[in-house]
Amino acid sequence: MLHELVEQRRLSSHAPVAGLELEAWLIDRHGRPAPCNDALIERLGSPDVVTELGRFNIEINVPPQPVAGDGLGRLAADLERTWRRCAEVASAMGLKVVAIGILPTVTDADLTMANLSDRARYRALNQQVLRQRHGRPIRLDIAAPDGGALHVEHRDVMLEAAATSFQVHLQVPADEIVRTYNASLLASAPVVALTGNSPLLFGRRLWQETRIALFEQALNIGTREDGAHAPLWARSASAGYAGYSLVECFRENIERFEPLLPIEIDEPAARLAHLRLHNGTIWRWNRPLVGFDADRRPHLRVEHRPMAAGPTIVDMMANLAFAIGLVTALATESAAPESRLPFDAARRSFYEARAPRPRRPAALARRRVLRGDRPAGHARAAGPRRPGDARRRTIARRWLDGSHRSARRRACDRGALAARAARCARRRSRGADAGLRSAARPRASRAPLVSGTINPG
Secondary structure, eight states: OHHHHHHTTOSOOOOOEEEEEEEEEEEOTTSOBOOOHHHHHHHHOOTTEEEOSBTTEEEEEEEEEESSTTHHHHHHHHHHHHHHHHHHHHHHTTOEEEOOSSOTTOOGGGOSGGGBOSOHHHHHHHHHHHHHTTTOOEEEEEEOTTSOEEEEEESSSGGGGGOOBEEEEEEOOGGGHHHHHHHHHHHHHHHHHHHOOBOEETTEEOOTBTHHHHHHHHTOOBOOSOSSSOOOBSSSSOSSOOOSOTHHHHHHHHHHSOOSSOOOOOSOGGGOHHHHHHHTTOOOSEEEEEEEOTTSOEEEEEEEOOOBOOSOHHHHHHHHHHHHHHHHHHHTOSSOGGGTSOHHHHHHHHHHTTSOOOOOHHHHHHHHHHHTOOOTTOOOOSSSOOTTHHHHHHHHHHHHHTTTSOHHHHHHHHHHHHHHHHHHHHHHHHHHHHHHHHHHSOOOOOOOSSOSOOOOO
């Protein structure tokens, strides 16, 4: 049915609008996760604030606004108003609301079924994920660039509750949605590099944006094992750029992923309820969604998920403006940028953007020398340090920072440099005086070097 809507051009051509979702944390006065979202939501009484998977998380939804004009300003005002109200209610409960990709104080012990939000949907999600994994535990294996690693096993879905994000929904006219989707894929790497704020997980410093690996591995459900395709995870970057239409993405989800919540929905077929439910359980970093305008006309939009939550409303709205501006610029270029950048390169850039900034070679060499390390091929055999190692490191440190020279020698060096500078200045001065005298002296006419005629024969 979605294919028919696209082919018959019955999708909405509404001017671009943007909405947003913010996942946040509740913390106590010690900065620890506070599993009290039901009480806070009951006191708020707002349909825009709902539960998340963990009882210490909430989700704030802001209705969409036009991208043009002062639409982003109205989005910011609505988000600020709801956030302030949440903060007031939380303060009355002795709590605070915090926005950050991964709360630094969360521990593995906090991620238990006792802290699963009391909703049938979350219990069904936990049951079905374990069923599709055939009882295998969910393993979190994150290897950091500096050699560190984190290995955790869970027999529930609570690892997901440790990652929170700031998501933008971008709806554009139907004839622009393919270019917008591809532009969102291209923009993901710079967006992650700009907005990442979650290096810590369970007290370990891993990646600059550890949330990426955590989110992908928290519900690690693979494709159907038919051997027809390369492996693809329900939480990952997409399998490729969109071509003719976004129907390709929905068809791929149906063909390659088993329904996670196989339930019957009593709604008209035109509402595409089962398609929307299945698509809603496949959490790509950029995923196409089906929705309906106020006049009940169906539309397609892109949910852009790479941004981390936090740290402030101003920061998040600046990130939102950057993401929308970059996606719009890429989607409206005369030559489609996805035709010039292979998808594998865009995907690789996305995962490389989570890494810390590499150290300069000189800094790495200095660090190795100060630690007493040796270059590859020159390592000594393992064992206790040899006598004199400390002295050698001290000498190396002094050579690196220049302190190996005595104060008298350093003073002599400074004096020699000053004398050299003075000599150069005197030479330049003498050269300038000679030039002036030469210019003032009258020049005698010179006879030709060769006189007479030249006989070409």
